Amino acid sequence: MVFSESLKKNSDFQNVYRKGKSYANKYLVMYVLENNTNRNRLGISASKKVGNSVVRHRFARLVRESYRLHENIFNSGLDIVVVARKSAAFVGYAEIESALLHLSKLHHIIKIYFYDEEN
RNA sequence: UAAGUAGAAUAAAUGAUCGCGGCUGCACAGACGAAAGGGUGCAGGUGAGGAAAGUCCGGGCUUCACAGGGCAGGAUGCCGGAUAACGUCCGGUGGAGGCGACUCCAAGGCCAGUGCAACAGAAAAGAAACCGCAGAACUGCCGCAGGCAGUACUGUAAGGGUGGAAUGGCAGUGUAAGAGACUACCGCUGGGCUGGUAACAGAACAGGCUGUGUAAACCCCAUCCGAAGCAAGACCAAGUAGAAAGCAAUAGAUUUGCCCGAUCUGCUUUCAGGUAGGUCGCUUGAAAUUGCCGGUAACGGUAAUUCUAGAUAGAUGAUCAUUCACGACAUAACCCGGCUUAUCGUUCUGCUUAGUUU
Numbered sequence: 001m002v003f004s005e006s007l008k009k010n011s012d013f014q015n016v017y018r019k020g021k022s023y024a025n026k027y028l029v030m031y032v033l034e035n036n037t038n039r040n041r042l043g044i045s046a047s048k049k050v051g052n053s054v055v056r057h058r059f060a061r062l063v064r065e066s067y068r069l070h071e072n073i074f075n076s077g078l079d080i081v082v083v084a085r086k087s088a089a090f091v092g093y094a095e096i097e098s099a100l101l102h103l104s105k106l107h108h109i110i111k112i113y114f115y116d117e118e119n
Numbered sequence: 120u121a122a123g124u125a126g127a128a129u130a131a132a133u134g135a136u137c138g139c140g141g142c143u144g145c146a147c148a149g150a151c152g153a154a155a156g157g158g159u160g161c162a163g164g165u166g167a168g169g170a171a172a173g174u175c176c177g178g179g180c181u182u183c184a185c186a187g188g189g190c191a192g193g194a195u196g197c198c199g200g201a202u203a204a205c206g207u208c209c210g211g212u213g214g215a216g217g218c219g220a221c222u223c224c225a226a227g228g229c230c231a232g233u234g235c236a237a238c239a240g241a242a243a244a245g246a247a248a249c250c251g252c253a254g255a256a257c258u259g260c261c262g263c264a265g266g267c268a269g270u271a272c273u274g275u276a277a278g279g280g281u282g283g284a285a286u287g288g289c290a291g292u293g294u295a296a297g298a299g300a301c302u303a304c305c306g307c308u309g310g311g312c313u314g315g316u317a318a319c320a321g322a323a324c325a326g327g328c329u330g331u332g333u334a335a336a337c338c339c340c341a342u343c344c345g346a347a348g349c350a351a352g353a354c355c356a357a358g359u360a361g362a363a364a365g366c367a368a369u370a371g372a373u374u375u376g377c378c379c380g381a382u383c384u385g386c387u388u389u390c391a392g393g394u395a396g397g398u399c400g401c402u403u404g405a406a407a408u409u410g411c412c413g414g415u416a417a418c419g420g421u422a423a424u425u426c427u428a429g430a431u432a433g434a435u436g437a438u439c440a441u442u443c444a445c446g447a448c449a450u451a452a453c454c455c456g457g458c459u460u461a462u463c464g465u466u467c468u469g470c471u472u473a474g475u476u477u
Contacts, residue, residue, distance in 0.1 A: 008432055043432090053172090053450055061139095061436045068138065069437075093437060 007043030007079060016043070016081045023106040027088040027095060028063075030103040031081040040076055042067055046084035055089045059096075066097040075109045 007013065020033035035041060044063050046056040063082050067074075088096070104110045 006432080010432090054448095057450065058436085065138075065437050097437095 005039060005041055007041040007081065012041070012079065013043055013045070013081060016079050020079070020081070021107065023103050024085070025099055025102055027085055027091060027099045028103060029083040029085060030100075030107065031083070032107050032109060033079045034077055035079045040071075040074060041079045043079070043081040045081060046088075050084045050086055051089040056084070059084050059088055062093050062096040063100065065093065066100045069097075070101065070110075073110045074104065075111070078109060080109075 007016070016031045016033045020031040022029060022031045024030070042064070044060045046059050048056075050056055050059065082100070101110070
């Protein structure tokens with residue numbers, strides 16, 4: 001990913017959970033915090049409650065793919081954490097993608113005219 | 120053809136575009152970092168499973184411990200073989216089930232000791248009489264002989280009933296009634312014989328033979344087992360903190376260059392240590408494929424060929440098109456050998472039983 005890297009350390013995750021703002025919809029919960037750099041950092045989390053290893057890996061790939069394909073419309077300088085909810089275990093790419101964009105819009109972290117154009 | 124039984128293979132396919140982790144080659148930068156190490160782009164090639172799962176056994180590997188022996192604890196438990204090893208596998212023996220192919224079995228020892236056996240039943244262990252059967256005695260009634268009823272006593276394990284289990288089974292002889300008391304057959308026990316490496320099997324002989332079950336009850340016997348795990352462990356190594364030597368003591372460092380003032384006790388080198396970070400361990404192996412040889416088989420030997428993920432918050436996804444049976448279970452994390460459990464389906468092979476046709 002050109003403008004982004006992944007969020008790795010547990011302490012970074014805890015930081016975002018504590019200080020960041022969150023919105024949620026049917027499939028996802030999204031936490032956002034400014035990180036004072038010019039790059040975005042994306043973290044993906046899926047607990048064992050969501051499903052087995054196959055389900056959790058698939059969820060992470062779908063979120064990463066959705067983010068990658070829309071990377072250029074996101075604002076930069078953000079730590080973003082996406083958490084799976086239980087209902088996300090059984091849905092496909094289209095649902096994850098629209099859920100991600102919906103939450104991004106609520107956070108006002110994407111360039112609106114791109115979002116409007118797609119809808 | 121149908122039903123069954125044993126085993127094996129496979130785990131949607133093809134193409135296009137975008138994207139990800141190793142590897143190899145080339146190019147670029149040498150702008151990141153104290154160092155160790157790393158970055159960017161392009162091309163090529165490569166990238167999860169039959170169970171990768173559960174983490175239930177066994178082994179390699181690593182570190183620690185260890186003269187030798189014993190106790191405790193755990194595991195295994197018919198016999199022989201295979202193997203690095205096993206609780207696994209193969210071939211047998213015995214038992215159970217099935218018409219059969221075939222399947223299943225924690226299958227050592229209650230003549231070392233201790234314990235338990237609820238309910239029912241007379242009785243479930245140092246020892247048995249509830250009913251029944253039989254005997255002689257006494258009492259009563261009827262009476263020619265004798266019979267019937269009751270009472271306590273004695274004998275009796277045939278029969279009834281209880282139970283998961285009741286003192287070998289069944290038939291006969293025998294007897295007052297009975298009883299291995301005696302007899303035949305079966306079973307059991309014993310020491311030999313024959314066959315087999317053995318478990319065990321077989322035929323005969325001898326003994327009238329013994330009151331049971333339970334060891335997934337304690338236990339006994341035999342065999343095996345040191346502990347922890349790749350977040351093991353090895354190496355490099357900021358910072359912090361430690362030691363030694365040297366320099367400085369009207370000194371040095373910081374405070375923008377100088378002065379004053381203020382604050383602090385330092386600076387350099389070496390050694391030890393090993394946190395953050397990095398590298399290795401990390402995939403060439405009890406390896407895979409094919410052929411031949413040995414073995415009933417598990418498996419072993421041998422020759423040729425091949426190199427087949429190696430991430431470190433953790434790489435396989437998305438979109439489009441076509442086809443079909445419309446896609447189950449489930450994602451490597453040091454590596455092997457097993458076991459167990461989950462699973463949409465498809466295909467093939469051997470065998471069995473029943474039916475039909477020739």
